[in-house]
Amino acid sequence: MNQPEELNQPEDLNQPDEAFAELEERLTQALCRVDPPEGFADRLMARAEPSKPVPAKVIRMTPRRAWASGAIAALVLVGAFAGEQTHLRHQRERAELAQQQRAEAAQRQFEAGIRITDETLDHARAQLARAGIELRD
């Protein structure tokens, strides 16, 4: 074993070299490595082994249960399709109603414009008539 030089230096230890040298020798003998308990490696290997994967749980269905499941799935699909169609129809109806309302509003605006124009023309014609000017159609 390598002797620790720094420990053999009197200025480090303030002790005679041989006193510590003997203790160091005894320590080296006393502190030899020891065997671990019997079966240490086996227990360790057992702990290190990865746990076996748990197989996925497979649910086996009887024909009757399979038929019922198929019917339920079909009903769900039909329901989803019907719902989708209803939703589309409602959307379409709302769009048609909005378009109709816009057309009616435009018609009303047009009629109001015509009426105002007629009234303005009548008023102009009356003023001209008072001034002795008669317009021919």
Added chain:
Amino acid sequence: MAMAGDEFRRLIETHQRMVFSIALRITGDYATAEEVAQDVFLELHRSGEKLASDDHVRYWLRRVATHRAIDALRRQALRPEAAAEEWVEEQRVDEMSFNSVALQARLEDLLRTLPEPMRVAVVLRYQEEMMPDEIARTLGQSVASVKSHLHHGLKLLRRKAAVTMKEYVRESA
């Protein structure tokens, strides 16, 4: 990723004495030492691919075993039988012989009474035959600190051994 089973078993068989002995001498308890040693190897198993060479594995095992053993010792909350200062104040027994077989056998017991930093330094120096700079790297301490722990540890051990020897002679008389 964990290493292969055969490789892991080879590493266990190669290093189990070293790891177990470090854990035993630091914790001072057989069952705790086995638990610490197993945990250290399991940690190696999990990080196996990161360790390139046998030297690296040895260094890694020493370092992790030392730190895990220190952790276990602290958890045990076991304190040394007496503080270092109490023994320094003891009357010095000069020229004590260490030839007694009984005393040598008791050195290991006396080691367990050292304060933790001294005990760890002494174990790594005299069991693992590591130099102070290696111990410093392993423990993450300065070399001066390690030398100080070794110096005071030896001094304390010598005083304890001297008192033990005196009692042994008195009992034998």
